[in-house]
Amino acid sequence: xxxxxxxxxxxxxxxxxxxxxxxxxxxxxxxxxxxxxxxxxxxxxxxxxxxxxxxxxxxxxxxxxxxxxxxxxxxxxxxxxxxxxxxxxxxxxxxxxxxxxxxxxxxxxxxxxxxxxxxxxxxxxxxxxxxxxxxxxxxxxxxxxxxxxxxxxxxxxxxxxxxxxxxxxxxxxxxxxxx
Numbered sequence: 725x726x727x728x729x730x731x732x733x734x735x736x737x738x739x740x741x742x743x744x745x746x747x748x749x750x751x752x753x754x755x756x757x758x759x760x761x762x763x764x765x766x767x768x769x770x771x772x773x774x775x776x777x778x779x780x781x782x783x784x785x786x787x788x789x790x791x792x793x794x795x796x797x798x799x800x801x802x803x804x805x806x807x808x809x810x811x812x813x814x815x816x817x818x819x820x821x822x823x824x825x826x827x828x829x830x831x832x833x834x835x836x837x838x839x840x841x842x843x844x845x846x847x848x849x850x851x852x853x854x855x856x857x858x859x860x861x862x863x864x865x866x867x868x869x870x871x872x873x874x875x876x877x878x879x880x881x882x883x884x885x886x887x888x889x890x891x892x893x894x895x896x897x898x899x900x901x902x903x
Contacts, residue, residue: 728770729768729877729878729879730763730764730878731765732877732890733761733765733779733874734874734875735760735873735874736874737758737870739867740757740806740868741757743806744860746859747844747856747860748845757842761817761818761821761873762821762822766825776894776896779821782817783872783897783898784896785899786813786817786820786898788870788871789870790868790869791808791814792808792865793806793809793842793866794809794865795807795864796857796861799839799841801853802846803845803846804843804845804846804856805844806844807839808842811839815838818838818840872897875893875894875896877890878890
């Protein structure tokens with residue numbers, strides 16, 4: 725039995741839920757609609773007060789922004805997502821976090837380029853994903869004010885539970901001044 729849960733730093737997007745909900749049957753992930761800042765982050769049993777202070781400083785230096793998604797995108801034919809119209813504030817936040825934690829690579833270093841995105845569905849038959857894309861496009865755009873990062877924790881996503889059981893455990897507010 726594992727003694728620690730995985731963690732992730734996320735920008736939750738509840739205003740995107742009406743856009744993506746029901747587009748593909750049976751894809752409830754257990755996590756709110758979100759854009760990932762860093763996954764995996766430190767295992768929950770390795771987080772300490774210094775980490776929380778560091779994340780508070782990083783996020784405190786970021787300015788609130790509005791995340792707008794008005795188009796879909798694809799990673800191959802496996803993942804359908806909504807692309808942020810302006811990924812710059814998200815990429816800046818990702819860079820700040822990864823600079824502070826250089827040993828933690830986004831998505832475990834699996835991808836050369838990090839592309840901010842809000843996943844609609846993945847690993848489904850292509851016909852289902854294409855139909856979902858049409859539904860999502862008809863519901864776009866969405867706009868989500870973003871003024872904090874949330875730290876979520878739960879069982880390994882590659883486990884049989886998927887993202888079920890993941891919960892927010894802390895948030896880190898953005899400051900009011902631009903970088």
